[in-house]
Amino acid sequence: MAIDKSEIVRKLVPVFRHYGYEGATLSRISKATELGRASLYHHFPAGKQGMAQAVLTYLGEWFDATILDPLQSDKEPVERLKAMSDSLNQFYNHGQDSCILSAFSWGEGHDLFHAQVQQALKTWVDRLTQVLIEADLSAALARQRAEDAVIQIQGALVLTRGLNSTAPFERILMQLPDELLKLA
């Protein structure tokens, strides 16, 4: 019978997020999914790379639906940005879970997935830029602020894991909407 594939992928996610691509060994994956090697290769004929791709796709869809699409709603810009902060806090578990885009930016993971990582980051910045333009910021300033937003989120994730405290991440998220919209 057709098993719930996305159920497996959901169990794959934390392994790749925590260990990165090269650190996500078949042993760790097997343990986390409670599936033997043969089963894993049955579901993912492309092997480990296929599993990583499935994780990337799964999280990408979650991100699109939960973070990016609401940025295009018809609510006020400030409301859309607040909604993004709330969803990001969930998505990154208060900053305790790392971003797959940075987890895949080392060694072999970088070689394999750089194009997709780049595309995801660009899309995120583009969508944010659009919201800020709708809030009457100049195109140039909007793009700069959008970039700043992504920078602050990614940096806060690094600091939060490094300092072992969720405080920096949650503070950044809270300040973000007003800071992005403030007058130059």
Place this chain on the structure above:
Amino acid sequence: MAIDKSEIVRKLVPVFRHYGYEGATLSRISKATELGRASLYHHFPAGKQGMAQAVLTYLGEWFDATILDPLQSDKEPVERLKAMSDSLNQFYNHGQDSCILSAFSWGEGHDLFHAQVQQALKTWVDRLTQVLIEADLSAALARQRAEDAVIQIQGALVLTRGLNSTAPFERILMQLPDELLKLA
């Protein structure tokens, strides 16, 4: 005869920075240093972990001497911060080289070096806080801005590698001094 140990460590640095701890295999290390396995273990009896520790110590000393100590000079705060930006641009090669602190924050690297990573980040934030207090910011605001600075630098490194462009990193560094000192 005593060989120049730090010469070897210098060659070790880019390997651990690029691949992280688990991705820095003996093969890659051997290739980068042009030393055979036996030679590597002769110089580093503690093996790979010892090599990683040597890299961490080496970069830590460079960072202390080049970034942190000048923050305590008797120049004007704004001048000290500008000097930090310049040195960081060198240290991270315009954002193209990653931070060893984030490279060691995955999997086994995290387990082994988290305490040292945490200490290094804390020290950096503390030193910056002190400079901002000397610039007449309140203690609370100074600490928050100091944290923001490290967040922005780390985030810009992520974005710069992800987008394959040095622009975000260099822009952040350029804006940093004035932004940290601006009135609330």
Place this chain on the structure above:
DNA sequence: GTCTATATAGGGATAGAC
């Protein structure tokens, strides 16, 4: 201080029975 050879474990991946 570096070489060759080797030990032992674990890596990713596959075959065939069930």
Place this chain on the structure above:
DNA sequence: GTCTATCCCTATATAGAC
């Protein structure tokens, strides 16, 4: 769809000659 067994390769690490 999962199991056991196995393949080949690479991982870290060490021993002993030179």
